[in-house]
Amino acid sequence: MEITNYVVLACILFAIGATTVLLRRNAIVVFMGVELMLNATNLAFVTFARIHGDLTGQVLAFFVMVVAAAEVVVGLAIIVTIFRTRRSASVDDVNLLHG
């Protein structure tokens, strides 16, 4: 099997994650879509690390994980704060920026 299949899988997962962000309204699920995208890139990193025999790709994947953790912490805190005031976790209800 070609190793590039991993990259194709990463592409598919990334696209699905992006679509999730576009289509779902629950803020938490939207966040999950973002996480899925990050995971897909991680898969690509790991696969490229394997192809090139260079561990740097894995290191970068590691960084992605840490940053994702930080992002999730803050993002979820924001969601909790919004939920407290609006009793809703739908991203469509947070549209104070509309023109």
Add this chain to the structure above:
Amino acid sequence: MNDVIGYAPWLVGFPLIGAAVLLLGGRALDKWGHWIGVLASSASMILGLWLLFRMIGADPADRVVDHSLWTWLSAGGLDVNLALRLDPLSMTFVGLVTFVGWLIHLYSVEYMAHDPHRRRFFAYLNLFIAAMLVLVLADSYLVLFIGWEGVGLASYLLIGFWDHKRPNAVAAKKAFVMNRVGDMGLIVAMALLFAHTGALDYGTLLGSGASGTAAVDGLDQGTATAVGLALLLAACGKSAQFPLQAWLGDAMAGPTPVSALIHAATMVTAGVYLLVRSGPILDAAPTAQLVVVIVGSVTLIFGAIVGCAKDDIKKALAASTMSQIGYMMLAAGLGPVGYAFAIFHLITHGFFKAGLFLGAGSVMHGMNDEVNMRGFGALRHVMRLTAWSMFFGWLAILGIPPFSGFWSKDKIIEAAFVGEGWQPWVFGGAALIGAGITAFYMTRLMTMTFWGRPRWTEPEYHPHESPGLMVWPQVVLAVGSIALGGVLAFGDVFTTWLEPVVGTPGHHEPVLAVPVLMGATIGVVVLGAVIGYAMYRRDVPAEAPRGSVLTRAARRDLFQDTVNEGLVMKPGQGVTAVLVTADTGVIARGWATLAGGVAALGAWLRKAQTGYVRAYAASMAAGVLIIGVVIALVATLGQTAGA
């Protein structure tokens, strides 16, 4: 003279520093600040007189000295030095300004004693002295312009000194605006001069006594006339000459020392100074000279008529000032034959008119600031010194020999009769009649104020002699009124003295013999005085009678404000209204339409801002997709091209 020229800047420096200290010193100086003003004025006066005597003692050839301080501005072909020119003309003025100014400083100490803003008043006075000295000491029109505007500012500040009263503020504004009209003339004159000669300093333009080459000699007739008329406009504005005379009467709203100093003795004569200083230009433009003479004649009659009808003692004196300056303008317009006499009359007038004003102030001081002469009468018994000093001033302005006014005014009347054709008869006649009217209204003033029966009651008014600091300046000025003319006229001292600047008057024979003229003048004057005394000796009604058409017109300053309103203000307002309409209707609406269009565009674009995160995410994804497609295409094309 060159060895002491270095001190000249301090003439300006002392009062300027005094003004700065007083203005910046704040409340701390309220109690004794006026003495700083007096000190600065005294220093300037002592220095000025010293320099004047040094110049008198110097060789006549050395009497014109330029002292350059620094290069003020340098633009293209124009280099303006901030320089002072000391010559007999400017030193004459220095003497007048500093000495009379000093006297009035002293006088003001008492006169303003009860004013809470006395410190500010003295600051303004010092500022005025400094500005006036810059004006007369300037060695170029541009530097003169600084002083010109400076005295305008000081005049504005002092007329409106009691600006909590609306009429005073309006009067100050009026004076300021009309002065600006005159300033326009000066600016135009400077522009024309620079355009045609490339210089603005006296040395190049007018030629000094030594070099004698003057740039203005190269001017063609038309330009010279234009410059002359522009200068005349400037002079009219500053000196309250027809048709810009309306402000002077209202300017009496300022404190009386101000009226004495600025609006009688010094600032209002700046126009005469300007014309005399610009003599070579006027000489080159006979048409302009003729206009100057006409303006002077009209104003002297005009002011005299107005003076006859005024019941306000200060306004009567103001009208008189206007009239007397008309004499000076008349003289200045006559060319070299009259320049020296214009300045001569300016000096004597400075003394006796300042004295008269100070006397008027003294009377007001004793009469609870009452100015209506119909409420005066028989004050000579209670204010002896004031009455005597004003009496000598009265004699001087009437031109009774041997008092000061005689020597100067008589010469002007004589000069007005010099010439050919209709001109000597018209101008000379005007000057002669003016002298008679002057005698009438001045006698009226004296009679209503000091002679006759008292028209005031004791408990309500308590007239009394003013304190010493107010009286002694009057006495000094009265001495000047008595003797100055004679001293300066003795042996033509003064005309000789001014020769390096204004040239030699030469000898011209009037169309009538001089003794005839002298006799006619004295006759007319005596006649006017007798009529005035006879009319107002006995009963002066408390309410002014309706009077003749001329009287009513004169009370209203011969409709000068009405004319101004009709000729200038109304059209101006019309133009403004049209402009406002154009602004709101065309310009503003145009921009509003443009802004509305932008706003509409924004409102349309705003629809893209749905506020939905997912919509934004969609646009982001679309961007990523487009970039991806482009990269893929480029890569594919590159491969194809490479293959």
Add this chain to the structure above:
Amino acid sequence: MNGVVLAAEGGVAADFSAEPVLASVVKAVLIVVFLLTSVLFAIWFERKVVAKMQLRPGPNWHGPKGLLQSLADAMKLLLKEDVNVTRADRVVYLLAPMISVSASLLVFAVIPFGPSVRIPFTDFSTPAQLTDFPVAVLYILAAASIGVYGIVLGGWSSGSTYPLLGAVRSTAQVISYELAMGLSLVSVFIMAGSMSTSQIVSSQAQVWWFIPLAPAFVVYVISMVGETNRLPFDLPEAEGELVSGYMTEYSSMKFAWFFLAEYINMLNVSAVVTTLFLGGWRAPVPDGFLGDALNTGWLPIIWFLVKVWAVMFFFVWVRGTLLRLRYDQFMVFGWKVLIPVALGWVVVLGAVQWALTIAELPRSTFFYLAAGVVVLVLLPMLFWPEKKRRAEPAEPETLDAFADGYPVPPLPGQKLPASERFGKEVAGNDR
């Protein structure tokens, strides 16, 4: 040769290079059997020990000494009616206990029961361990973190309040104590230079890590109790407050799975602490005692089991002795005591290791330095001022209704001052 390189650079000590698949399968089955029987025994063991502590007989009816009591209970649970809650989310409701059990079964895969053993009557020799790899201990942590899903999802899918509360508590608790646990393990990694279990055991030839790493050991023991939801940290299933926590709505076999998972988890953490801190399968005698006889062959498995059951006894002992903590105190303890202590210890250990191995200070110099540091730290503590007693909760303070210039309503605990109109007649105000 490969193995040597790995061992030198932090690889695994046990050699699995020649491992046939069959052997792995057999080992896996053996481990599952071992765990299931151990659980049955553990239940009996716990009830018996607690009963002794409470001066009562405990189970004594079925089988000798009541040994078969657990078996009977298991039978009962198997045969009970399987109740499904109406509001439950069916799939997840079923999935949750499965996740719990399977995650708990994963851990023993990397636990070394002993060194290489020879199968009797054959020449086949194999490590007494299913598998091992360089990040084996991290794998244990990963398995534990998967196990939490069973609790969380079980609590949520029941569609009931108490289980949900229990699940939320449990999540918070497990995540918090996993941090302290992971930090305490780090010191073992530093000392052993490896995350492989077999390598860690072999690194304890000289001294078991619980002595030099005593602080980490204590932290681990405490967090291990919290991690397994055992008394005094059994807050997710605190009967007095939450009925039975996340398993309230579970019954019969599904309940049995949670039950099983809990006991397997106890065995797991016992095995981990044994492996990491208590020398693993090493005999409790100095190295080289009686040659190598005590540490070779089948004997080490005995040592291992003895140690594991000693830890199990500790669990029971604690349960029989201590009271349950209040939830907030428990969380405060975890975040404000355990984690800082573990973190501080790692830093100290790192400094020491740096001084000894990288900077290569002479031992004597190092000890002087350390003593100096300790004195420097302790001296100020002697003079540290006594902590001020917290002020009693103040009486309800009088509200300044216009503080900062804006009218504000009274907050709870504040009372409005008496109105200036107090006492005056107000229309319609019956007093």
Add this chain to the structure above:
Amino acid sequence: MTPDMAAMTTTDGEAFLFWVLAPLMVLAALGLLFVRRAVHAALCLVFVMVSLAIMYIASGAPFLGVVQVVVYTGAVMMLFLFVLMLVGVDASDSLTETIRGQRWIGLLLGLGLAVVLIGVVSRATFLPGTPLTENQVANPVGLARILFGDYVLAMETVGVLLVTAAMGALVLTHRRRLETKRTQRWVAEQRVKALAEGGTLTPLPAPGVYAQSNAMDTPALGPDGRPLEHSVSRVLRIRGQEKAAPASLVETRSAGQVSTVPAATPDGGEDS
């Protein structure tokens, strides 16, 4: 097989693993898109992540695989579930689209993204590289050397970022305490104070737990045999859903007999 080819192909076992896991992962990922309940979505994502971890291990990144489980599954997704439970897990999403056109735009963009990415990847020619060495695969030390060598600054930065994020989350979700904390001491003192006004020191008695009845709505009997009204939940009493204590018990007990506590079970009722 040349080394280059080895770098680009997998073993058969790994291929098998891939072809089993990959379709399942895609399905689970699609579940993220289509399931109504957020918790189910989270479970789908957990599955994808665990599968990814397995793939990492298969791809020669065991450390990353384990970290993936610990960080993503153990921490991140657990945090998701935790928040889900805080903000109302029961609300299942309506899948009706509210923004006009968003659904089709979104689907189109997602599909387009997939097509473009896959197109690029499938057409790209990867430079043949070198496979990871055995030591690189087996040993996390190599990873550590890169992490703490080339990327030490980034490592520190990321650490600071993480701490900042944690602080940020604390600050964001912090709520000011409006009243004084009810400490244990305070509660105890209040109870003692209330004693004078008829309060109790102990918790209220549990409702009717005795031999003949075991229900929340039945009052317990006191030592004197009388029913204890306040042992029943206040809510039930207000609603009028309270039952009377069994008459027989009350009568017999009120005859003056000392109540007998139900005997404890032989093993002390210590079942977990």
